[in-house]
Amino acid sequence: MLAKEDLIYLKEHLTFWEKLSDKEKQLFEKHFSIVKYRKGENLHGAGKECLGLILIKSGELRIYILSDEGRDFTLYRLNEGNSCVLSASCILNNLTFEVLIDAEQDTEVLMLDVNTFSKLSQENIYVENYAYKKTADRFSDVMWAIEQVLFMSFDKRLAVFLYDEMIKTKSNIIKLTHEQIAKYVGSAREVVSRMLKSFETQGILKLSRGTIEIIDKDKLRKII
Amino acid sequence: MLAKEDLIYLKEHLTFWEKLSDKEKQLFEKHFSIVKYRKGENLHGAGKECLGLILIKSGELRIYILSDEGRDFTLYRLNEGNSCVLSASCILNNLTFEVLIDAEQDTEVLMLDVNTFSKLSQENIYVENYAYKKTADRFSDVMWAIEQVLFMSFDKRLAVFLYDEMIKTKSNIIKLTHEQIAKYVGSAREVVSRMLKSFETQGILKLSRGTIEIIDKDKLRKII
Secondary structure: OOOHHHHHHHHHHOOOHHHOOHHHHHHHHHHEEEEEEOOOOEEEOOOOOOOEEEEEEEOEEEEEEEOOOOOEEEEEEEEOOOEEOHHHHHHOOOOOOOOEEEEOOOEEEEEEEHHHHHHHHHHOHHHHHHHHHHHHHHHHHHHHHHHHHHHOOHHHHHHHHHHHHHHHHOOOEEOOOHHHHHHHHOOOHHHHHHHHHHHHHOOOEEEEOOEEEEOOHHHHHHHO | OOOHHHHHHHHHHOOOHHHOOHHHHHHHHHHEEEEEEOOOOEEEOOOOOOOEEEEEEEOEEEEEEEOOOOOEEEEEEEEOOOEEOHHHHHHOOOOOOOOEEEEOOOEEEEEEEHHHHHHHHHHOHHHHHHHHHHHHHHHHHHHHHHHHHHHOOHHHHHHHHHHHHHHHHOOOEEOOOHHHHHHHHOOOHHHHHHHHHHHHHOOOEEEEOOEEEEOOHHHHHHHO
16 A cells, blocks of 8 residues: 555646556556656566566656667666656557666666556556557657667767766766766766866866866867 | 548548547548658758647658767658657657657658647547557557567577568668668667678678678578
8 A cells, every 4th residue: 555645646647547447547546556766777678577667756766778789778767756657668559669778776666567557558548549659758868869879979978977077966076987977878887088188178077087067168068 | 632542541540530529520621631751851840840749641750869960860760651749749648758850761651730730639539549549559669679689689689680680671671871770770880880781791691882682581680
């Protein structure tokens, strides 16, 4: 059974709530549960079963694809207040691709199991439509990622990433390894390290073990 | 006013038809029209206004993105019986990216203008849901294209393309320029020409002006 605050959180975020019958509301309330993931944990993909609908309470999930040779491409990342529908892609027939989902931080989610989600989205068109609308949001995210990788020069891409990260974390110190950044921007660690070193030489940032300190925001912005 | 056969074609392909009220059906019938495009014509994007919902009667549309520097990446192609919803992306709020759409062949479509489509998808959740489901289909197509470009070596990608094209056209003669193929597989013309030449040397195909004749299907399949 969900705590009262979690129920309020659900109703706030699931835009179809008012379109549910009382019986359906009860089903939702009964079958949503709190699940916690540790940083680095894999939630979905790699042979794991389909999870269901996820609403993130705190933390961060990374959704990515992996080649046979182990090449990794980040499609997008999701934070608090976002719902993740690709974790229920097995019941959305129009989605025919597979993704992997990892927790990038310690993450707490509200999860509706896949059977209940399937039943409710078959019964109530507003639930199904919610899932497909969220899918369209994610499609937009993926298009953004593709355009970055295909069309943007690497220095720009890295600068955009660092700038966004700075705004997101409200700090000029970015606590990520070069390996992590490479995954986020769809590149190799060596390429990221080389470009960061070049940014350091240009006086844009200062590198130290595990952190990157942005020391000249204006210069960084000029690259973008 | 649509011809009777076009109306039957519509009803067959628009899966929400039975969920429409009589008034809505009349609106659909009244506002769908036949539009013809010449091979090479641009339908959508590049500053053009949003068209509406398109159902392809014959021909082929190519949906792609273009960088500021003119680099072109094919997301997918659509043929007879497919509907194109990105031509109405302006009314699908969850889609925040822009694509271009060209006719690859002389193409005939049934088109519902964007105002009527907008009105009907706001009124009837089944119409909106149809659009978002089709969007999810296209998301799957795009994921396939990304995986090809990011993860597959170029010889494989080109071999897959030639093989698919052979099956699609039911002919071992492919009538496409190297430039066109480059657009479809997301590469440069020079790279395509070089690889085709290498395939020719391996005895897989024979090149002549404007056509590629596959002479050893088994060898081609082995690359895939």
